[in-house]
Amino acid sequence: MWTVGAIGFTAPALLWALVALPALWLLLRAVPPAPIRRRFPGVALLLGLTDDETQTDKTPWWLLLLRMLAVAALIVGFAGPVLNPEDRQPGTGPLLVFIDGTWADARDWPRRIDRVEALLEEAGRDGRPVAVVMATDLPEAGLPFQAAEAWASRLAGLKPQPWLPDPQALGDWARGLDGGFDTFWMSGGLDYEGRDDVLAAFSAAGTVRVFESPRPVLALRPAAFEDGAIRLTALRARAGEASEVTLAATGRDPAGIERVLARVPATFEPGETSLETDLVLPPELRNRISRFSVEGVRSAGAVTLTDDSLKRREVALIAGRDNREGLQLLSPLFYLQKALEPTADLLDGTLSDIILASPDVIVLADVATLSAAEAAELQDWVEKGGLLVRFAGPRLAASDVSRDAEDPLMPVRLRAGGRTVGGAMSWGEPKELRPFAETSPFFGLDLPPDVRVNAQVMAQPDPQLAERSIAALTDGTPLVTRKKLGEGQVVLFHVTANAEWSTLPLSGLFVQMLERLAVSTRPARPEAAELQGTTWVAETVLDAFGEVGDAGTLPGVPGEKLADARPAPDLPPGLYAGEDRRLALNVIGPDTRIAATAWPARIPVEGLAVARETLLKGWLLTAALALLAADILASLWLSGRLRGQRSGAAAVLVLALMLPIDAHAQDTDDALALKATSEVVLAHVVTGDARIDDVARAGLVGLSEKLFQRTSIEPAAPIAVNLETDELSFFPFLYWPVTASQPQPSPEAYARLNRYLRTGGMILFDTRDADVARFGGGSPEGRRLQQLARPLDVPPLEPVPADHVLTRTFYLLQDFPGRHASRDIWVEAAPPDAERAEGMPFRDLNDGVTPVVIGGNDWAAAWAVDAQGAAMFPVGRGYAGERQREIAYRFGINLIMHVLTGNYKSDQVHVPALLDRLGQ
């Protein structure tokens, strides 16, 4: 290969052809373009005319240049130019392929393996012994040198590991190396402890080459919950250009299928190695999240599992008595709310509603009696794993709950009345708390000295009392008792939840006790001391590619090791379950920093280099072709063959070839939208039958005129609506004449129609057959209507009741004739519980507008007027017929009024009452 600067040539001998270019120049210059012969009678007038310039018989210089460039590009192209050619010298001696094999490698692992495979092939050709070693999976000792082919077959079995190499083991292994070998280091681009030792050992043994992918190493720190939002922190190893990442939250949807629940885009600012973004989700969704990940990055570092620390428990607070205004500090729930608000989501409502919402915890503050149904529901909920926390209080003390027999929802039987100590009317001092026993969940909590108990309810001394008591006063009387009920438990605080009976709710101990009871959420991560002596079992594990897998039968892990939070071969990252909570062990901890590798200048790094070997042959040949094509056009133009119509065609062809196809159909809906929304517009559905459509249009014109004359509605000219193409949401009202031959709308059109109906639109279906058929009586139009309306979201219907709001929105009507005078008009059914109030003329019917009105009276024909404003069709006979037409118009006006004003006229029923209340 012969190189000039950064360009090398594979066949440099061909470049000698460039010498011939000047000769070609002269040759081409001497030959003018060939003349065209034309028969032309006017030649008689041309005789004797001479050309002004004589130069044009030679090819113009720019055309020559064009051709020269084309030929030069051809010659250079075939000479095989290569940008940034790489010179490789075959190596000798043993070769060590050292792969980091961490999670950082996982992102482009197949590419790395391909590279190693190519390397092994090369080494096989050179007959070099090879050893392939992964830093995360070191051999026992030394280097397992083997034939390259032997390694090639084992490459597929290599997998990256979701942890970093153990620096201790790595150092030992590197120190044990001896002998001379060259090293090819497949680096993941991530700096780790012990790497320098290894590099020193390799450099001492021979030359080191490094392959490092230019793709950035991305990592995600565990999500933290702060101020109602999830704080996500993404890291990158190498600060550089601004880059966009999308962070995804994955979890199970209500159907139990794992899917991405939320996405949040974020940007690494230029020069920054970390970014923070907040994700606000409703608690239901947030509690479902099982992991966060950087989208599109297959690496364990870019995945962070969530554990209980992210989950916020839903706590329902129910007090036994209504709050009295102004006594907030005495509210039984005040201290509970203060204690729980920062760490839990509080629910409010009636007990039956709350049980439906299935909270984690229900707190009953001084609630004595529950109805039988409520009690049954509550017990059911507790047995399914709910935590019921009850607080005592005057009501509970005064009631007979759990007096003679133990109530299932009380942990112990209570003695009547309770007791008061240290008050004005009692002996003794207020009692303090006794230190918690070892079996108590509160064990280890410090007792503040100022907690005093003045009053409490007393437990009956039953045989189970001792084991159910988890906190007691200094005199041994139980303060907190607990019992298991099914999978859940019932806890009773024998004092009130406010400061009436004790100072416990005022102390920090109260919050800690609630935490221990798992009423509120615990701080993010347990201390090492807490984990002392516990055993954790992996539930799910994360592999290096960031895939979550089943843990299988991994042995239990001692808590001390987990507190270390450093993934290792015997402690794979994943979700670990302990006694009462689960802990996530992630590759990246909350304080982990990642750094990019820094290689000494003497070591060549592949992959990261900006200059890469690029073959230029294709580009040059393409350029030559383009030049030749331009030359053809230029020659044609020059010789006058590119004129007239043909030049237009040629120009179009050239443009078509050169321009990317960019013919996106512009939405032409804007005109319709403007027309339909600048004024009130009635619309009818295009049926495809031109006559019916004309009548429908004329009918709406007639109705619009009448509306204009008689009411404050001033509609513009009606619009014909094509269900398949037009947007419906602009129209308050659609008139749909049903024909037997109408095609079924497409599913998209039905989706649009349903959206239209749900969002308050109205369709008047007119089968126009009331003269021959009763409603639904089997006329072709009626059957067609049934087919058309089947996919529509139509509510239950009923014939128009006499007190329907349609009968009085503008005119008082009882009949709704069109050209036919059938009484079968169907509208949305009134709710079954609509009752006529005493003294009211009408029932208080449903809110809103009926989405459909169905009939067959051929209203459009009765309304229709021609261009002169005269009625198009006769209605009935004589005066009675004209009266019928008038009533038809009145129906139309009532209908449009109903569409536009809703149940306004229905509400008019209340006017007397309103006036009365206003003192009129």
Place this chain on the structure above:
Amino acid sequence: MSDPATLRARAEGLAEALPPLLADAEHLAQAVILGEHGRRRAGLGDEFWQYRPAHAGDEARMIDWRRSARSDAHFVREKEWQAAQSVLIWVDDSASMGFSGDKTHPTKAERARVLALAVAVLLTRGGERVGLSGTGLPPRRGPLQLLRMAEVLSGAQGTADYGAPDARGMAPHSRAVFLSDFLGDLAPVEKALTEAADRDIKGALVQVLDPAEEAFPYDGRTIFESMGGSLRHETLKAGDLRGRYLARLAERKARLADLARATGWHYSTHHTGEGAQGALLWLYRALERVR
């Protein structure tokens, strides 16, 4: 006697060409509705012109007794003068007329023939006598003459590059129409017109040109040849010649117009790119004007 097969082939060939040409011409002539266009003066004819009081010298048989009986004076019934005029048409049949600059246009020759025949149809309808000059087809009247003209006009194209009008056989005081592109030498035209003027022959010159001849839309290195191939001109930049060519063409038109004015003829240019209707109307009115 010729071989029947040959005869039939010739007859069919003739029949092939005749009807379309005649049909075209009839079609074109149909658009012109002839009004009553007598001489507007009393004379020999069939149509009633006016009653005039009889004066001395009128023969007694000339008196219209029916009219005279209604008054005291005698009246003579005059008829409109309807003298047949003879019109001789010359259609250039040279090779240059076979040119068409675009496939969508007819050749100049086609257009000239259709125009000639159409005006002949109109004149025949008006009762005039029509003939073709230079072909031994003297002016006659009647539909048969039209058929004969159509046959002659459908005949083979001439071989000469440019044609020259033939003023021989023109009766004095008659009318003439010359249809040509007048791109050749103008001297014969001038001679023919002078001769015609000497014999008090009035008429019309119609210069039939192709749009390409008017626009000269050529560029680049070109060799121009006349249709017969006798003339030849090579240029390296045809586009540069356009201005000078157009100037020469305008000069030629002006000369033709001058010539026509001097001899009392009418001159017009017709382009094959346009419809023939306008040219026919102009031609018909030009012939009418001189009457």
